[in-house]
Amino acid sequence: MQKGKKIWMDGKLVDWDDANVHILTHTLHYGMGVFEGIRCYICGDGRSAVFRLDEHIDRLYDSAHIVQIDIPFSKDEIKGAVFETLKANELREGYIRPIVYLGAGSMGLFPKENKVMVSIAAWEWGAYLGEEGIKNGIRVKVSSFTRHHVNVGMTKAKVVGNYVNSILAKREVVKAGYDEAIMLDTEGYISEGSGENIFIVKEGVLKTTPLTSILNGITRNSVIRLAQANGYEIQEERFTRDELYTADEAFFTGTAAEITPIREVDDRKIGDGKLGPVTKTIQDIFFKVVKGDGSAYKDWLAYI
Numbered sequence: 001m002q003k004g005k006k007i008w009m010d011g012k013l014v015d016w017d018d019a020n021v022h023i024l025t026h027t028l029h030y031g032m033g034v035f036e037g038i039r040c041y042i043c044g045d046g047r048s049a050v051f052r053l054d055e056h057i058d059r060l061y062d063s064a065h066i067v068q069i070d071i072p073f074s075k076d077e078i079k080g081a082v083f084e085t086l087k088a089n090e091l092r093e094g095y096i097r098p099i100v101y102l103g104a105g106s107m108g109l110f111p112k113e114n115k116v117m118v119s120i121a122a123w124e125w126g127a128y129l130g131e132e133g134i135k136n137g138i139r140v141k142v143s144s145f146t147r148h149h150v151n152v153g154m155t156k157a158k159v160v161g162n163y164v165n166s167i168l169a170k171r172e173v174v175k176a177g178y179d180e181a182i183m184l185d186t187e188g189y190i191s192e193g194s195g196e197n198i199f200i201v202k203e204g205v206l207k208t209t210p211l212t213s214i215l216n217g218i219t220r221n222s223v224i225r226l227a228q229a230n231g232y233e234i235q236e237e238r239f240t241r242d243e244l245y246t247a248d249e250a251f252f253t254g255t256a257a258e259i260t261p262i263r264e265v266d267d268r269k270i271g272d273g274k275l276g277p278v279t280k281t282i283q284d285i286f287f288k289v290v291k292g293d294g295s296a297y298k299d300w301l302a303y304i
């Protein structure tokens with residue numbers, strides 16, 4: 001990981017190497033915390049912009065609301081802190097990670113006096129699933145680990161503890177030689193990747209999992225809106241693994257993964273086994289928009 005200079009912690013910028021927490025930090029023991037993943041890009045005009053910052057901060061507060069954590073800062077303060085962090089790190093393109101967690105205080109499963117802490121780090125982070133993956137597609141496998149049931153893990157919230165499930169799935173398939181995991185929901189339908197939403201393309205129509213039991217991805221939402229504006233039909237419907245096997249194209253979406261084509265699932269080629277034309281079109285539109293080249297979407301960019 002590319003080390004930065006400063007990390008914002010509870011209102012102050014702290015040197016990267018001193019950004020530590022107490023060993024009895026409650027979230028470290030039980031996973032009750034929420035986070036976000038945000039990207040900023042250098043735009044065509046040389047400026048730098050955070051992509052859909054408002055939506056990411058809204059989701060951070062929604063995640064906190066779901067798990068009953070009161071964030072002790074206003075949304076505007078957090079947005080200001082994101083900019084402060086980027087400037088302090090002289091970072092013009094990269095990844096931003098706000099986290100809200102419960103500090104040290106009481107132990108046990110009924111945290112009362114534990115202070116709610118907020119931290120924001122930012123660093124350079126290239127393609128999460130590799131440059132090669134973005135260009136030519138990745139090989140994925142359906143994990144034996146099931147995505148959280150909607151009444152077990154709160155699937156709409158980016159809750160720290162939820163990601164044990166994702167790590168188990170990802171580790172399992174990476175050890176078996178694949179790049180990323182696909183997880184089925186508790187009824188056996190495709191849900192999403194370990195940290196990405198999924199789309200398939202069949203005869204020019206795009207299909208993606210409905211929001212019921214998945215994380216409401218902001219990249220997913222962006223792709224839906226951009227695809228519709230460019231004349232594609234979108235279906236938000238459940239689909240099965242055999243429908244995925246026989247799709248013409250498939251791709252993952254996520255802030256980290258951006259738009260990563262899937263060229264193979266469970267050792268079955270998807271379509272021609274390479275970046276397909278619809279995925280390529282969506283990728284091109286998406287990367288233009290995040291870099292400020294798409295006048296209809298200027299409100300998605302928060303310039304630094």
Ligand SMILES: *Cc1c(COP(=O)(O)O)cnc(C)c1O
Nearest residue numbers: 195196197215217218219254255
């Ligand atoms: C964060 C995340 C995504 C992607 O959401 P974006 O808002 O596009 O970054 C998808 N699935 C899971 C489980 C996630 O944690």
